[in-house]
Amino acid sequence: MQNRVDIKNFIVQIERDFSVNKWQVNGIHLWPILRIKLCFFLIYQVESEKNDFKQNVSGSAPVISTFRKKLFQIKRNFQKAKESLKFYIWKSKLPQKNYIFLGGDAHRVNYKNARFNRFFDVLISKYAIENQSLYFEYGNQLEKNQYQPEKVYFYEKFFLGFQYLYRLKSRQVNFNWTGFSLFEDFLLSNELTHDFILKNNRTEIENWATSLFLPKIAFFTEVIRKIQPKQIHFLCYYSDFNYALLVAANQLKITTVEMQHGPQTDIHLSYGSWTVVPSEGYAVLPRVFWNWDENSASVLNKWMQNNTTYKVKVIGNPWMDYWRAMSQSYANNNFILYSLQPNPITLEQLFTPQLLDCIRSSSEIWFLRLHPRQMNEKDALINFFKKENLLHKINIEAATNDPLPQLLANAKLHVTHFSGTTIEASFFNLKTILLNKNGLVSFPELIAKNQAIYIDYKDEDFVSKFKSNLISLEKPEISPIFEQPIVSNLFP
Structure with a gap:
């Protein structure tokens, strides 16, 4: 593989050769997560300058007395109870809102003397839905001075308390790995993908799904039942927390929307070149995609045209539209x-x-x-x-x-x-x-x-x-690609 086109072709061929839609946990398809992880892994392998380094290996572990172990366990149990209480208090304060917006400080800019979300704050103001909206922000409130901070909620740090509670109950977890061993062997035989499958083999995925993925789905199911939103909007949907929130929301029949934040092409495998999407769709993918322009939308329409589960809307670029209308x-x-x-x-x-x-x-x-x-x-x-x-x-x-x-x-x-x-x-x-x-x-x-x-x-x-x-610089020969945005019924 030499470039991203080769990577795309390699992964699309995998979808043809292996029963990727059979790999599930509790009926949730795992292939989209694996596909996107594999894509980014290969991009790094093909494009990055690799540096060899050696990790320091520590000596033997220190011996800990029985008394200190018991003391540590008492402190640990106290900490678990404390974190669980924090979750309940945080959850009890969540308001009921029609719209949740997912983003991070990377999506914000310095504007109006605050950290302004350039993708969503413009839309929230334009459609006058401030009182119906809240933000779920990635991270742990490392950045301050968010625009309208009373609407910003940080959720990741409260998952720990919920996770402790989740583990107290026995849960049934069912995996389907039909044909996965052939996929493992195939990636192991390829020098570029050998390390990937070692870290993403069946055992590793089962541990991750049981200890993190399913608990996060349960966490978000409780949270959004409290908030009762009509729509949830994402920027960069492909992260562990976002996958879990998508599953919870899609299972509860809440509209999930991905807002375009960059180029969406056939070689960006989070958006383009999906070839075996089941008729019911993937639970970890948003159901609606808001695009800047018709060219971007056409990439998604190629695989959505025969699947009514997904929809595309061309709404323009809110931040660019906003500034074009200003001095x-x-x-x-x-x-x-x-x-x-x-x-x-x-x-x-x-x-x-x-x-x-x-x-x-x-x-x-x-x-x-x-x-x-x-x-x-x-x-x-x-x-x-x-x-x-x-x-x-x-x-x-x-x-x-x-x-x-x-x-x-x-x-x-x-x-x-x-x-x-x-x-x-x-x-x-x-x-x-x-x-x-x-x-x-x-x-x-x-x-x-x-x-x-x-x-x-x-x-x-x-x-x-x-x-x-x-x-010889000249302006482009024709007008910009942005036509009149289609903005009807974005927030019903």
Whole structure:
């Protein structure tokens, strides 16, 4: 396997060759979770720069006296009771709301003197459903100053108390592994997938499902019965807690909605190229997908067209729509905006000698926008540009902290490897230079419409090609891909 297309083809072939829909726990299909985990694992294997390291192995475990063991057990039981009480108190305070919105601080921006969710807060305000809505936030309240904090609830830390209670009752767990051993043997025989199946074999999955997955489903079943929502909205549905919440909500016939947060292509296997979805659907997938544009929606419609369980709505990009309707006054203009991307894209790939030459020789300032998962790398990046004597040619603070739509509305050119910002740039008629071959398969429609061009960051003639495109820069030949959003009946 050389790229994401190969990964997609490999996994689609697995769906053809193995009885993936037979693998279930208590009737819940496990394949979607395995498929997405395998996809991201292979992306890391194929694209990342691997570093060998050795783990420190500790010596023999210290001997603990019987008295200390009993004392530890007493403290442990007291802690369990304390955590269980915390869960009950937290649950008792949950209000009844029509709409739950799932997100994290990575989906928020600094706006209105607070951390503003750029995907959902605009919609909540537009449809005047503030009093009917609450947020479930990922994590453990590490970030403060959320916008309208009274609506934000952190749930992960209360799962521990529920988990203690869950274990007190005997539960029946039924697995179906028809044909799974053949799948295990197949992955074990492949050098790229050997380590994956060692960590995701039958025993490991059964332990995970019994100790974590099923308890989380039960946790969310209790929680949403208390809240009684009509709809639950997700950003990045593919995480353990979200899978469990989806199962609970889908089983209770509550509408589950995924809001597009980036490119949705045939090679993004959380969204595209599903080939064996059962007629009743997968319990761990949202039932409705809200898309930014028709191109994204078409990726999902390819596999949904014969399955009435799922629906797609094109609603536009709420954050971009919001800013397009506002004045675009901004202190900076005619800069080059570079949307950076995190691991597996490395610093060496982001800033090759050729690209540094472009920064050094261009008359424009380069705005380097950090991905939310790169915030802890800012100091390293600044030091890197100090050593290159290029600190005066870049701007990281404004590029990262100012609203993306303001940047896109005032930039001269957008550059990225294959970030979903490419779609958002087209909304402002801003051309993108794609540096990575993944951009070719992620944005073929934009390339065809001259809204994006591809220059391989490893190309020997990169500098001359980049400068040529910068000098002859023209606006795209046609209007942006965003048509009038379909926004009817989003919140019935």
